[in-house]
Amino acid sequence: MLARLAWAVYLTVLLAWLVFPIALVVIASFEGDLQVSLALRQFSLDAYRAIPRGYWESFRFTVSVAALATVCSLLISVPAAWGLVRGRLPERGVVSNLVLLPDIVPQLILGIALLTVFIPLRLSNSFAGVLLALMAMNLAMGLRFSEALLSGMAEEYEQAAQSLGAGRLTVFRLIVLPMIAPGVAIAALFLFMQNLIVFELLFFIAGPRATPISILLFSDIIDRGVVPQAIGMSALLVYAGIAFYAAVAMLLGPKYLAGTLMSRKG
Amino acid sequence: MELAEGALRRRRRRQDLLFFRLCTAPALLLTLLVGIAPLALMLVQSFIDQDSEAWTARYYVDSFTSSFFTRTLMTTLAMAAGVAACAIVIGLPMAYLLARRSWARNLLMPVITVPRMLPFVVVGYAMILLLAPMTGVLNKLLVDWGILAAPLFILFDWPGQALAFGYSAIVVAIGILTGVLMAVDPQLEDAAVSLGASRLRGFFTVTLPLGMPGVIAAGALIFTAVTTAYSIPVMLAGRVPYMISIVVATNLLTLEQPHLAYAQAVVVSVIAVAATAFAQIVLSRYGRQ
Numbered sequence: 001m002l003a004r005l006a007w008a009v010y011l012t013v014l015l016a017w018l019v020f021p022i023a024l025v026v027i028a029s030f031e032g033d034l035q036v037s038l039a040l041r042q043f044s045l046d047a048y049r050a051i052p053r054g055y056w057e058s059f060r061f062t063v064s065v066a067a068l069a070t071v072c073s074l075l076i077s078v079p080a081a082w083g084l085v086r087g088r089l090p091e092r093g094v095v096s097n098l099v100l101l102p103d104i105v106p107q108l109i110l111g112i113a114l115l116t117v118f119i120p121l122r123l124s125n126s127f128a129g130v131l132l133a134l135m136a137m138n139l140a141m142g143l144r145f146s147e148a149l150l151s152g153m154a155e156e157y158e159q160a161a162q163s164l165g166a167g168r169l170t171v172f173r174l175i176v177l178p179m180i181a182p183g184v185a186i187a188a189l190f191l192f193m194q195n196l197i198v199f200e201l202l203f204f205i206a207g208p209r210a211t212p213i214s215i216l217l218f219s220d221i222i223d224r225g226v227v228p229q230a231i232g233m234s235a236l237l238v239y240a241g242i243a244f245y246a247a248v249a250m251l252l253g254p255k256y257l258a259g260t261l262m263s264r265k266g
Numbered sequence: 267m268e269l270a271e272g273a274l275r276r277r278r279r280r281q282d283l284l285f286f287r288l289c290t291a292p293a294l295l296l297t298l299l300v301g302i303a304p305l306a307l308m309l310v311q312s313f314i315d316q317d318s319e320a321w322t323a324r325y326y327v328d329s330f331t332s333s334f335f336t337r338t339l340m341t342t343l344a345m346a347a348g349v350a351a352c353a354i355v356i357g358l359p360m361a362y363l364l365a366r367r368s369w370a371r372n373l374l375m376p377v378i379t380v381p382r383m384l385p386f387v388v389v390g391y392a393m394i395l396l397l398a399p400m401t402g403v404l405n406k407l408l409v410d411w412g413i414l415a416a417p418l419f420i421l422f423d424w425p426g427q428a429l430a431f432g433y434s435a436i437v438v439a440i441g442i443l444t445g446v447l448m449a450v451d452p453q454l455e456d457a458a459v460s461l462g463a464s465r466l467r468g469f470f471t472v473t474l475p476l477g478m479p480g481v482i483a484a485g486a487l488i489f490t491a492v493t494t495a496y497s498i499p500v501m502l503a504g505r506v507p508y509m510i511s512i513v514v515a516t517n518l519l520t521l522e523q524p525h526l527a528y529a530q531a532v533v534v535s536v537i538a539v540a541a542t543a544f545a546q547i548v549l550s551r552y553g554r555q
Contacts, residue, residue: 007359014360018377018437021384021392024403028395080293087286099293102301104542106494108511109535112518112527113304116311136300139293168285197385200496204518214385218497221387226394234388241383245376 022238029235047232055233058216065127065212066195069134070188076135077142078184082176084143085150086158096143103140107201110137115204125207133205134198138191145187149180186251193244197237213237312528325529335513335530341424342510343537346492349428350485353435354443357484361443362469366452371444378444381437386430390501393430397421424508430498435488442487446480447473479549486545490538510534 029047080099084092102110114133115124123129157179161171199214206215213233220230315322329335363370364378381389396404399419408418420426450473458468474481499509507513514534518527 007363010359011363014356014436015374015377017433018381020396021389021433022380024392024395025388076292076296079289083286083289087282087289089283089286089290095290095294098302099297101305102297104539105301105305105535106490106538108494108496108514109308109531109538110301110305112514112531113308114300115518116308116524116528117304132296132300135296139296143293193383197383199386200494203496204515214387214497217385217387217391218501221391221394221501226391231391231395234391237385237388238380241380242376244383245379248379249375 025231025234025238028231047228047235050229051232052229055213055216055229058211058213059233059236061127061210062196062212062214065130065134065210066192069131069138069195070191072131073135073138073142073191074146074184074188077139078146078180079172081143081146081150082172085147086155096147099143100140102136107137107198108203111201111204114201118205124205125209127210129205130202130210130212133201134195137198137201138195141191141194142187145190146180146184149183150176153179186248189244189248189251193241196240308528309532311525312532314525316523316525325526326533328526329530329533335510338507338513339510339533341508342493345424345428345431345509346489349431349435349492350488353432353439353488354481354484356432357436357439357443358474358481361440361447362473364440364444365447365450378437378440381434382441386434386495386497387501389430389433390498393421393426393433393502397426397429422502426502427498427508430502431492431495435492438488438491439484442484443477443480446483447477450476482545482548486541489541493538493541494534 030043030045031047077099080095083089084096089095111133114129118124118129123132153176157175158171161175162168166174197214198212199218202212203215203218206212214237217230217233220227312325313321313323315324360374360378364374394402396402397418398421399405402421405418454476455468455472458472459465463471494511495509496511496515499507499512503512507516510530511534514527514530517523517530
């Protein structure tokens with residue numbers, strides 16, 4: 001009896017703690033006021049209407065650079081994983097560890113290191129610089145994911161196609177790609193979401209001409225404090241997180257998310 | 267004839283190797299140019315004097331002899347270790363529940379997963395809405411109900427930062443531990459219980475030791491993440507910087523001491539990489555047992 005009570009209290013407190021930021025941000029965004037009152041008297045969309053042009057531009061920038069980085073890094077990492085797994089390259093261990101390095105080094109440190117290189121190359125404060133940084137980070141996760149996918153896939157189909165006279169590229173296009181496409185799509189979804197919310201890596205590289213939305217919200221709170229339109233934008237990001245969950249849950253079933261070791265650094 | 271066949275096979279293998287190496291080339295090139303080279307350059311520059319361009323180790327010596335740097339480093343490491351330990355202890359029962367009961371998984375998974383997709387800035391905003399001294403919901407409620415005489419001023423200090431880190435850390439810990447505990451066979455624990463052990467004892471002597479790799483992995487991940495966090499420490503900063511990332515960023519951006527910042531960044535990354543490597547070594551030992 002006591003154990004049940006303890007479980008109930010524990011679950012209630014923990015769930016309340018986990019839900020509170022989502023709930024508070026969403027409620028505040030609909031009240032259009034900085035003082036959240038739980039009475040829910042006023043309902044308005046003012047906070048959303050007040051979102052300035054700059055926020056939308058930054059949001060569009062974030063989405064486009066995140067999507068492009070996801071696509072580019074997968075275009076690079078899937079063939080690389082194929083070469084490493086199927087080619088039985090002697091240097092496989094070295095190469096895959098090398099590619100993982102940008103993911104092991106803390107994002108903040110990689111961001112500082114990139115800044116020192118990007119300033120003389122005029123890549124800081126630019127779309128290309130942000131894109132390159134995101135790609136270096138995504139490559140590690142993309143490679144790990146596609147290596148696992150390919151190792152788990154039987155090689156016989158490829159050998160059969162090859163013995164029937166298909167060239168390497170034909171095998172890749174007709175056999176490998178269709179077989180790993182579902183897995184790659186999920187990897188893309190994870191990478192895209194990670195790119196949307198990345199902060200430390202891009203903080204030093206970003207500038208007025210290239211501002212991801214999380215950095216814009218951050219500098220606004222530092223300069224001006226909490227403003228209603230920032231809460232509105234935050235609520236939109238919460239909705240993006242929920243949409244992401246719904247997409248993955250529908251594609252995979254909710255069980256899958258439990259074990260995924262998506263590293264989040266902050 | 268056989269000789270020619272052997273030569274042909276060797277040539278084909280060479281061609282294959284070349285082809286597959288070409289496949290990996292773009293990935294390798296990008297990593298070298300955008301990952302390895304900048305990090306190596308930063309390491310080299312941390313040993314070069316900013317003004318005279320001579321080789322020097324003075325930035326490291328300066329950092330470690332400055333009591334400000336060492337004190338902030340220690341508070342950072344204490345914060346990271348404390349948050350990791352608390353998050354694992356708090357998350358463990360929830361992870362156990364999620365691993366053993368599928369109804370809980372189906373019901374609670376969104377609550378565990380969606381917070382992982384929130385930018386830290388949003389978590390920071392929520393902390394301010396909750397705990398801000400005058401306007402925060404919790405403070406207003408506690409004062410209205412007469413539980414507190416005056417609002418709590420804990421947000422813009424280390425307790426507020428610890429709560430904000432703890433929020434994301436608990437989510438990460440639950441996610442990793444659930445995955446690991448799901449892989450532990452529940453029949454082992456049932457056997458212990460049928461032999462007379464209590465549920466609690468069965469969990470601590472059978473299930474938890476088998477789930478230890480998850481505890482170590484989660485601990486290392488949370489530790490490195492908190493050590494190098496930047497957004498939360500700045501958003502919820504007090505008067506005295508509490509986290510090392512602020513010191514590094516200040517040296518880099520406002521004090522115009524980039525090479526000192528590089529040296530300190532190297533120190534921080536050595537700590538972070540060492541924590542990750544330590545976890546890897548322990549995990550591989552575990553795997554062999």
